[in-house]
Amino acid sequence: MWRRPVFKRGFYEVLGLLLWRQPGLQMLNCGYSEPGFTMPEAPADLAAERLGCQLYHRLVRDVVLHDREVVEIGCGRGGGARFLAHTTQPRSYLATDASRLLILGNRRRPVPRVRFAAAAATALPLLAAGCDVLLGVEAIHPLPDKGALLTEAARVLRPGGVLLLADFFYTRETSPHSVAGFHALLRAGALSLVAEEDWTQQAVAALAEDSPRRLATIAGLPRPLRRPALSFAGTTESPLYRQLGNGQARYLFFRLQKVG
Numbered sequence: 119m120w121r122r123p124v125f126k127r128g129f130y131e132v133l134g135l136l137l138w139r140q141p142g143l144q145m146l147n148c149g150y151s152e153p154g155f156t157m158p159e160a161p162a163d164l165a166a167e168r169l170g171c172q173l174y175h176r177l178v179r180d181v182v183l184h185d186r187e188v189v190e191i192g193c194g195r196g197g198g199a200r201f202l203a204h205t206t207q208p209r210s211y212l213a214t215d216a217s218r219l220l221i222l223g224n225r226r227r228p229v230p231r232v233r234f235a236a237a238a239a240t241a242l243p244l245l246a247a248g249c250d251v252l253l254g255v256e257a258i259h260p261l262p263d264k265g266a267l268l269t270e271a272a273r274v275l276r277p278g279g280v281l282l283l284a285d286f287f288y289t290r291e292t293s294p295h296s297v298a299g300f301h302a303l304l305r306a307g308a309l310s311l312v313a314e315e316d317w318t319q320q321a322v323a324a325l326a327e328d329s330p331r332r333l334a335t336i337a338g339l340p341r342p343l344r345r346p347a348l349s350f351a352g353t354t355e356s357p358l359y360r361q362l363g364n365g366q367a368r369y370l371f372f373r374l375q376k377v378g
Contacts, residue, residue: 143335144197145170146351147256148286148358148369149324150317152176158205164197166331169324174198175205176317177253177284177371183208186250189274190214191239191267192257196224196232203232212249214242240266244274253282259295265303268374272308277378281309284317286358286369297368309374321369322362329354 149169157175164171183206193199193213203211214237215221224234237243239254239261252271258264271281287297304311333355336347348355361367 142166148321151324191254268307275376281374283372313373315371
């Protein structure tokens with residue numbers, strides 16, 4: 119049953135909702151750690167997730183979100199949306215996720231300027247040229263058709279709008295989520311690549327620093343959920359941590375722009 123996509127997706131939706139209810143697990147990204155890194159003060163309920171907030175801040179640091187219409191794909195438990203709405207004050211922030219359970223959970227904690235909607239990253243509930251900034255943190259690695267995401271981004275972004283992505287990619291070229299494969303999609307796509315950076319070192323450092331806190335929270339989950347949660351919640355016990363450390367994976371940032 120585990121190999122069946124419907125079962126696997128349903129399991130992770132339930133697990134994700136359970137983790138959403140846990141204090142300190144509103145965002146489960148790898149995080150970003152860099153000596154001397156500074157950012158605006160996070161909301162009190164996100165203080166424990168400083169490294170996850172730092173990743174979101176680094177993602178948007180060189181882009182103006184204030185008074186812009188912003189859309190996030192793969193918002194998960196909504197921690198990143200809450201952080202950016204608090205620190206950047208966009209005109210509007212649409213946080214989307216394919217999981218209806220997570221969206222229902224997020225709607226129980228409304229945030230000014232943020233609207234949560236269940237939607238696939240490749241079929242966003244927006245008119246053409248409907249937003250200024252589209253962003254995703256670790257949201258594209260599970261997509262089977264990443265080219266469709268780039269096509270959708272080109273549709274919904276206004277001229278001059280930007281797509282910001284932070285995610286891990288595998289170095290093995292035959293992987294469906296390989297660095298080389300994504301680069302090929304970028305070359306064939308309609309968006310212009312403005313910047314690409316390797317954040318592997320910062321992600322590994324953040325996972326090492328934050329793992330004790332996350333592992334302590336996972337230890338309080340029901341026993342059948344602990345092992346899958348170790349992979350789901352990004353810790354030093356996860357395969358991804360080892361892959362980033364041994365060169366099998368890289369953590370990358372991309373900034374793309376829709377030409378006017």
